[in-house]
Amino acid sequence: MQRLRWSKGQQLGQLHTSNNLLLHDYNSYILRCYSFIHIRDFICKMDRLIRPFWKPDEDRNRSAKILCGVVAAVYISNQVVRKIINIVQKQQIKKKIQEKREERKLSKAKLEEHLKGKEISTNTVERILSLSFKELQADLQSGKLSAVDVLNVYQIKALEVDKRTNCITEIVWEAEETALQLDLDRKKKGPLYGIPVSIKETYTMPGYPCTGGMMFYFDDPVTEENVLVQVLKKQGAIPFVRTNVPQTLMTFECSNSLYGTTGNPYDPTRIPGGSSGGEAALIGGGGSILGMGGDIGGSLRIPAHMAGCCSLKPSGGRLSRRGQNKFNKGETLVQSQTGPMAAEVDGLVNCMRCLLVPEMFDFDPAVPPIPFREEIFTGNHKLTIGFYIDDGNLKAVPACQRAVLEVKAILESQGHTLVPFKPVDVHRMVALFLKSVFADGGKSYVNVLEKDIVNPSLRRIIFAFGLPHWFRKLFSYVAKIITKDQFTYLLLQSGCGVESVTEYWDLAMNIESYRTDFLKKWRDNKLDAVICPGFAFTAVPSGRVTDVSGGVTYTNLYNLLDYTAGTLKVTNVTQADLDNFQHYPSNTWMEKNIKKFAEGSKGLPVGVQFVGLSYQEELVLRIMKEVETCLHKNSSKEKL
């Protein structure tokens, strides 16, 4: 592997000699030209070179013309060579993608064959799949069920869900061996003994690619196992499949050229959300009871809401981030946080309980050593909870509004006090967020995607991110006039990132000042927690995410604040919700798109978000559990 640097020290990224040799050599040559030959020296040299070809008495204009011609010819041929190399490279990538797809297909077929050979009865499958998290845990602990039986049943169901949604990227082949070992060693049962766990593709596991949906990272060697995977295994859990993500992870589409597009288990023509979309599709479809994901702008919560499961985005690095999402490591103002996803809140609670243990604090000393605080989770004092259905950017669609109001009624019936709340200026917030996550103007993503087949859903945005900053900023005003969308304007403006260290420090200070203002409002309202829409809308058709990307303000607010936030599926879209669209505004481009994409959305899941201050994971889980119990959701294993 070699590293290539632009003259100003900008890192282009890691290049794999196998893949990029041709372009690497060519790039090095061109870079050397740009870096080492000062332009004036270059012109002098050219001047000396061509001087013998013109007569001394001739006009210098002629030499200037020749010089310009030569420079233009060099520039054009440079572009042509680059284009040709790019085309050749893309062909190689396409071939490789095809090979990998075949390998994955074969691997899944092989597992299917293996499971068929075991002749597991439909009865056993249905019985095990119908167990709630607690029941499954109890049956495994008591020895009523073996780890291998449970694993095989979930493998069967996972493959079935995968056929409809394409949510699995890799089968974890050592899972069965692990289960057999656990069954043999019954005395040493960890609390998660025999629980199969699905793992997001961005979690490092040696032997498995960790790409974030980007071909560029496919051959990156994975040496270190993700800390949470290590702890889960120590607690007896069995990682059994790895799941799909969107290309770059910075969208909620869940599609990439390497693994393809993941569909929603409720309607495979629609998105499952992202970036932990493969996880949500699998869990929402019943193929996994517990999974692990990550979230920098909503990636744990958007998919839980759209594909019908629950998730928790912890705060403050409460769970180790080591070995997850290596793709934007240098960006530390808003960080991607790891967290669990599950079919029921009990899955989230048990997972947190089993992760917040000395082993994790030992593996990653950067994690604050705070164990799971049972007293907060089981507390029963009455709370003051803020609620809102419109964050001031995009109004939530009728189904998402209704879901919040239903949860509000449930919480009131439990004796809590619900008060209206409005977040502090979300446009100010999203500008800070976009400036942070695209601090380099999106350059690192654009560079990496130059060597990939760009997902169709990202093409427009990648093109925009490739334009010069001055043009993007100018165009943002035009876009604002055309779309009337503040978010589109901000994506183009703030997506340009920062120009200097001073600007980066200012950005950090402005984030702090937003956090201060928000906390003041929270304290003024004497809030313990907040409930709000899981997202602005329910699952949209695949390929259309950039047409409605403004919905992200409902989730990324709590990343910028670094608060705890969980999502729970509470209802499904009804005909009445769709009829209520007549009251939904259609002033802006995104509002019109949201309305259009809602057609045919009846039956889709709808989640609600539960928010607490930093380090309030136990409190948020307590409220989620209370609501889930009231909803009589002992099990979210809906038959789809």
Ligand SMILES: CCCCCCCC/C=C\CCCCCCCC(=O)NCC(=O)O
């Ligand atoms: C330069 C390429 C970037 C492509 C993405 C552009 C889409 C822009 C729209 C909205 C921006 C913010 C979306 C954030 C989505 C959340 C994803 C997330 O949380 N990922 C983190 C993770 O998976 O760890």
